[in-house]
Amino acid sequence: MTLDVFRYEGEQRIAAALGLSAAFGLMGLAFVATAPLVTSDVATSAQFEQLTTQLPQPFVQAFGLESLSSAEGLLAGEFYTLFWSLFFGIYLAYTAAGSIADDVETDRMDVLLSAPISRGAVVFEKFLALLVPIVTASVVTPVVIVLAAAYIDVTVPLAELAVLHALSIPYLLCCGAIGLALSVSLDDADTARNAAIGLLFALYLFQSFVPVTDVGWLANVAPMAHFDPNDILLDGVYDVAGAALLLAATVVLVGLSRLRFIRMDIQ
Amino acid sequence: MAAITTEGLTKHYGDVRANEELSFEVREGEVFGYLGPNGAGKSTTIRTLMGFQSPTSGSATVLGHDVTDRKAMIEAKRHLGYVPAEMGFDEDVTGNRFLRYQASLKGDSRSEELLELFDPPMDREIGEYSTGNKRKLAIVLAFMHDPDLVIMDKPTSGLDPLMQERFYEFIRDEQARGKTFFFSSHILSEVQKICDRVGVIRNGHLVELEDVETLLDRGGKRVSVRVADPVDREAFAIEGAHDVSVAGDERSPQPTTADGGESGDGARTASDRPSSADEPSGNGNSSSGGRDGTSVSFTFTGDYNDLLSHLVAYDILDLDIADAPLEDVFMRFYGEVDPDTESAAGGTAEAESSPEESADV
Numbered sequence: 301m302t303l304d305v306f307r308y309e310g311e312q313r314i315a316a317a318l319g320l321s322a323a324f325g326l327m328g329l330a331f332v333a334t335a336p337l338v339t340s341d342v343a344t345s346a347q348f349e350q351l352t353t354q355l356p357q358p359f360v361q362a363f364g365l366e367s368l369s370s371a372e373g374l375l376a377g378e379f380y381t382l383f384w385s386l387f388f389g390i391y392l393a394y395t396a397a398g399s400i401a402d403d404v405e406t407d408r409m410d411v412l413l414s415a416p417i418s419r420g421a422v423v424f425e426k427f428l429a430l431l432v433p434i435v436t437a438s439v440v441t442p443v444v445i446v447l448a449a450a451y452i453d454v455t456v457p458l459a460e461l462a463v464l465h466a467l468s469i470p471y472l473l474c475c476g477a478i479g480l481a482l483s484v485s486l487d488d489a490d491t492a493r494n495a496a497i498g499l500l501f502a503l504y505l506f507q508s509f510v511p512v513t514d515v516g517w518l519a520n521v522a523p524m525a526h527f528d529p530n531d532i533l534l535d536g537v538y539d540v541a542g543a544a545l546l547l548a549a550t551v552v553l554v555g556l557s558r559l560r561f562i563r564m565d566i567q
Numbered sequence: 568m569a570a571i572t573t574e575g576l577t578k579h580y581g582d583v584r585a586n587e588e589l590s591f592e593v594r595e596g597e598v599f600g601y602l603g604p605n606g607a608g609k610s611t612t613i614r615t616l617m618g619f620q621s622p623t624s625g626s627a628t629v630l631g632h633d634v635t636d637r638k639a640m641i642e643a644k645r646h647l648g649y650v651p652a653e654m655g656f657d658e659d660v661t662g663n664r665f666l667r668y669q670a671s672l673k674g675d676s677r678s679e680e681l682l683e684l685f686d687p688p689m690d691r692e693i694g695e696y697s698t699g700n701k702r703k704l705a706i707v708l709a710f711m712h713d714p715d716l717v718i719m720d721k722p723t724s725g726l727d728p729l730m731q732e733r734f735y736e737f738i739r740d741e742q743a744r745g746k747t748f749f750f751s752s753h754i755l756s757e758v759q760k761i762c763d764r765v766g767v768i769r770n771g772h773l774v775e776l777e778d779v780e781t782l783l784d785r786g787g788k789r790v791s792v793r794v795a796d797p798v799d800r801e802a803f804a805i806e807g808a809h810d811v812s813v814a815g816d817e818r819s820p821q822p823t824t825a826d827g828g829e830s831g832d833g834a835r836t837a838s839d840r841p842s843s844a845d846e847p848s849g850n851g852n853s854s855s856g857g858r859d860g861t862s863v864s865f866t867f868t869g870d871y872n873d874l875l876s877h878l879v880a881y882d883i884l885d886l887d888i889a890d891a892p893l894e895d896v897f898m899r900f901y902g903e904v905d906p907d908t909e910s911a912a913g914g915t916a917e918a919e920s921s922p923e924e925s926a927d928v
Binding site: 302304305307308312403406407408409410411412413414415416417418419562565566567 | 656669
């Protein structure tokens, strides 16, 4: 396997990866910079206390309002839960959703498949190219956060931060795999992309609100249920089994996408 | 070994019967023209041959490999070039970058030479390319790994006439080197120029498969004659004469011949047609009302002696007899719209030639 498709597709993703990393870096910087203000002023105020007790508990958890009293709580509850897991997850699912369907739609797939290359390799290597934004952002973001924290003298747990990023990779790949599955299942690229955004957001809300009901176990279908930045950063609890599960789900989804793409008519 | 074989090849998209029971063979070293109106099912066949889709029934081989065998098709594609109808190239990379990508996938033994012949702007992003430049790039990409067989889906659309000529010349040279070509087109003049044999497809059915020569023989001659005295159309109602038109005659059959026919697209120039010489004179006469005699033109498929003995009765100012253009041949043999076959493929995008094309005749 020469990975020519991966190399080309990966190269095409570099610009987006750098842009994304810069955005996450800036966002992380902003969170760290405002941490002293939020943790000492806002989170300890009486109004905020009142607000969190009045809001429904799942809502407070979904948007990380309980953990605003420390810098790592702010990072875990807001930055890593919302921006990193939800938005980055959606971005990857969205990108993957276009990877096959868009090429088929714009006839690029015809040109690619007229070369001596297997369809299975095309699916696999296009998926692998998602690692470019994932790895770039996973390196840039924590470095920026740690440097910023050191500069303004805020403590951020280093080991936990590293583990958080390591464990987020299976989660992010799984989000991409969901997008890939949509990309080979839906004819229209725009439909696939929109479905990816909708599905990921719905899964996020679902796993936030369903645990308080009688069928709380259903929340496990959402990838977010197996990756919790709060547990890692605040409590030092690492859900390695969850990460393994996400990786397994990724392998299954990519495998099914491959099978489907190998058998489908390209029109 | 035949370069391409199809045996009862059938492809349906839901209710649309795009290809029905196609059986033909493309021999090694020939240029095979695959001819038919837009929507006749040409691209469907090509997509099946390229392994992009599976046939509904029947079978096909390319370079001896079964098109439904995925592993075999990967092997076949090492020796197969493809010029697609729609050139799907990444818009935001330069021609050079895309060429390098393709080279990594299938090898590159002659892109330099090809770039000298067809020179797309390789340093520019493909998104800025004109259709003609994309077409040039597509040709370079199709031939860069020196394939034995090249499948081309309307390869000259978008090329300017000069480039078209260069391309035809290139194909003739490549054929001399032993290459095989499968070539879909709705431009009859180009098929006439470079193809050895043609398969004519209509509504998904193969309606004809023969030498271009035979097709032309059956097509007869285009006769243009200018006589000194005014004549009537009826005067030329001799056996074997079709579509008789007299210059300035309101009852000229021109519009009706255009009806069922398939003609070239806008890229075709008048000089592509062997019979074009008679057209300007015909047009000129219709405006000057027979001052220089009367022009009569028709297609003749009868006995030449009958034609000549008919002509001696006139005072002839000018006479031109040439092979009938394939357009006319095609129209006469296949132009009649058969209601049965029409309804079989009907109600879909697979429509007959568009109005603008008919108007082009």
